[in-house]
Every structure is written in structure tokens, then in C-alpha cells.
Amino acid sequence: MTCHSTDSTETTQNDRRSETEPRVADSDQSRVAAAMRDLKKTGWYWGSLTANEAKEILQDAAEGTFLIRDSSQRDYLFTISAMTAAGPTNLRIEFREGKFKLDSVLLVRPKLKQFDSVVHLVEHYVLLSRTSCRGGAETPLAPPAGAVQLLLTTPAYAAPPSLQHLCRVSINRATSRVQDLPLPNRLKEYLTDYTYHV
Template structure:
């Protein structure tokens, strides 16, 4: 008959729990670091911009113009500031369990899509908004873009750049809009690597 002390059992459980929590923290840290790396390439990530500064930048912009900045609220990492028909507004981005999604009312939250990166999230809603604006009979805007209570519709169509992006970057976006099969293009490997390093449409 083997007898284990309660202390040793609790210690083993605590060590396992600590290892598991450490893995989660490392995963979160890596996911957020990767998100930041992509964001810094976009040109429309403004960093520590305040809500008032974002409002001033968007004040005379067309509806659908947007930028992304750090959130001023401690529970959130990022905020999208966008121009609506009623003026500038802010929409926070939530990070939970390794995924990014738009913050919204509790009833809508389960319907909102989740993404591995912030740029992918923004790209998704930009494509939805542009399809909606064209009226091409494509997929309708998601619940966060067209509130059910008749409130102002949020469109994301045109990013505001913090600094003018390079011609190479703009070309990369244009090529990625046309094809997802960059590896099949008759280009040098170094150029393919550059194209796939930022494989987004916005």
C-alpha cells in the first residue's frame, strides 16, 4: 500500500497548473507580438493616439474612413476609430483565449467572428463594408456593422495612414488582392517572401 501526503499531491497539482498557465501566457505573448508585427507594417496603425486625437484626424473624412490605435481602456489592447454618418466613433477590439474580435453588446457577441490577428479582423470587415457599399449582392455586413436597432451603420472602407506607405508595400497589397497563390507567380523567391510577409488586402 502506497501513501501520498496531501502536501506533495497539492504541490504536484500546483506545479501542473503553473506550467499550464505559463504555456497560455507564452502563447498569448507570442500571438500579441505577431499581431503587433503585422500592425506595424500596415501604415494605418497609429499606436498611442488618444480618442480626441483620432476624432480630430477623422473629423472631415468621408464615411468609412478608419484608423487603428492602442486602446485607452486597460481591458482592451486596440480600438478602431472610424467615421460614420453621425461622426467619428470608436470600436474596441477584444482579445480572449488567443483570438481577436470586435467588442459589442452581450447578445451579439456569440455571433461575432474571431481572428488570429488584428489585421485579419480589420481586413474581414473592410471587405464586408466594400462589398456592402458596392451593392453587389455579396455577403451582408456582420452584426457589428449593421446594428439591429436602426442605429448608425459602421463601415470600414478607407484606412488613414500615419505615414505614407512605401510603393513596394502598396504594390504588395495590390498583388495580394489579385491572388492568394503568390508561390505560383514567376518571381524571384526573395520577392515572394516579401509578398507573403504581409498577405493582406488592406
């Protein structure tokens, strides 16, 4: 009797697990698809650029200039390529359990924030970097002794962004209450289609 009861319990638990796994995979797929849609709107997502090509693009750029590209490593979806005081560098973005965060050494990993989208992640570190450059208290991606600090301040656009997009970013920086602005609904929809500050 006990054996039969245990088997039926295990079967029920396995059934529940198999029902949940596809939902998690669907959720992850939709999260990645949404991240791709947002990234393509930014203008600083370069797609399947190699590390060497990113290095060439950033070579003469100011410190803090960055771009996002597809990762060349199979375990990662995206990479941030950025200009540092020591030259261009790359930092992978990992995607786990429906969240994006920077790849880092094991000791630092638990302290890193997780985000619903890659653009949210970049926006967070850009705001931290800009605050730090103005003498803010918090230091972005503070390096251990002997390492170089990573600043993200200026996106490197794959093509010049449209004036409409730049205006949208400026308006989103100025207000989080787009719906209250005296604007036509179509314009409000355009503004809320990309709510980031970068």
C-alpha cells in the same frame, strides 16, 4: 489512504496547471507581438493616439475611413476609430484566449468572429463593408434599431504608404499563390511577409 491519494492527485493537477499557465501566457505574448509586427506594417496603425486626436483626423474623412490605435482603456489593447454617418466613433478590440474580436454588447458578443490577428479582424470587416457597399447580401456590423452602421472601407494612413507596400497589397488581392508567380525569391519573401488585402 484515500486522503493521501486525493492530495497527490490534487498536487499533480496543480503541477499540470502551473506548467500550462506559463505556456498560455507565452502563447498570448507571442500572439500579441506578432499582431504588433503586422500592424506596424499596415501604415494605418497610429500607436498611442487619443480618442480626440483620432476624431480630429477623421473629422473631414468619408464614411468608412478608419484607423487603428492603442486603446486608452487598460483592459483593451487596441481601438478602431472610424467615420460613420453620425461622425467619428470608436470600437474597442478585445483580446481573450489568444484571439482578437470586437467588443460588443453581451447579446451580440457570441456571434462575433474571432481572429488570430488584428489585421485579420480588420481585413474581414473591410471585405464585408466593401461587399455591402456594392450591394452584397451580408451586412457588416448590422446595427440595432436607432444605431449607426459601422463601415470600414478606407484606411487612414499615418504616413503615405510606399509604392512597394501598395503593390504588395494589390498582388495579394489578386492571388493567394504568390509562390507560383515568376518572380525572384526575395520578392516572393517580401510579398509573403504581409499577406493581407488591406
